Amino acid sequence: QVQLQESGPGLVKPSETLSLTCAVSGYSISSGYYWGWIRQSPGKGLEWIANIYHTESTYYNPSLQSRVTISMDTSKNQFSLNLNSVTAADTAVYYCARVKENYLSGSYYKIVDYWGQGTLVTVSS
Amino acid sequence: DVQMTQSPSSLSASVGDRVTITCRASQSISTYLNWYQQKPGKAPKVLIYAASSLQSGVPSRFSGSGSGTDFTLTISSLHPEDFATYYCQQSYITLGFTFGPGTKVDIK
Numbered sequence: 001q002v003q004l005q006e007s008g009p010g011l012v013k014p015s016e017t018l019s020l021t022c023a024v025s026g027y028s029i030s031s032g033y034y035w036g037w038i039r040q041s042p043g044k045g046l047e048w049i050a051n052i053y054h055t056e057s058t059y060y061n062p063s064l065q066s067r068v069t070i071s072m073d074t075s076k077n078q079f080s081l082n083l084n085s086v087t088a089a090d091t092a093v094y095y096c097a098r099v100k101e102n103y104l105s106g107s108y109y110k111i112v113d114y115w116g117q118g119t120l121v122t123v124s125s
Numbered sequence: 126d127v128q129m130t131q132s133p134s135s136l137s138a139s140v141g142d143r144v145t146i147t148c149r150a151s152q153s154i155s156t157y158l159n160w161y162q163q164k165p166g167k168a169p170k171v172l173i174y175a176a177s178s179l180q181s182g183v184p185s186r187f188s189g190s191g192s193g194t195d196f197t198l199t200i201s202s203l204h205p206e207d208f209a210t211y212y213c214q215q216s217y218i219t220l221g222f223t224f225g226p227g228t229k230v231d232i233k
Contacts, residue, residue, distance in 0.1 A: 046169070046212060046224035061221065095168055102174050109175040110216040111159050115168030
């Protein structure tokens, strides 16, 4: 059974960098799939942040791209998120997730099939 | 960017009711549309992918339809465990997922 677990500070000061790690068990992240971060705040709902492929190709939400870095550490079977210059608007529950491709009628359809439990990050001085 | 809207934003229903939720994309996304269910304090769970295909393990009372810009999620007979918030999500843009704002289904 695949499991994902987020870890990192629950409180970050404005203008500093938010850093989170997602530990994956039950599957080797170097073997396949996309791995990503999604956040949820009362004001903006669910917002995709970034994905990284097992080849380490990265994909970013254009609205956050200038502040975000996603990376993976295959030796530890984990991947990470850094979001710099945070403000109160970055306060949210942050989820790590696995993106799977379902094949149907000649096309691949991407879904988020596994999620972490989520971790609340508050930006405040 | 592809923007997603949902209606209604909330609805009240009774066990056994038929419930329909609508999702609209700001441009055509073919059938690259997923539906998720989220309960309080939990991560979302995928119900439908490719607009109308039931994800493995999801009860058959859930169904989806639509293509292009207009999509619907239908629950044929509401069960007590179905009271939750439902989100649509486009996967048309390569890995640039966008979620709808959600529809909360609560008990009448």
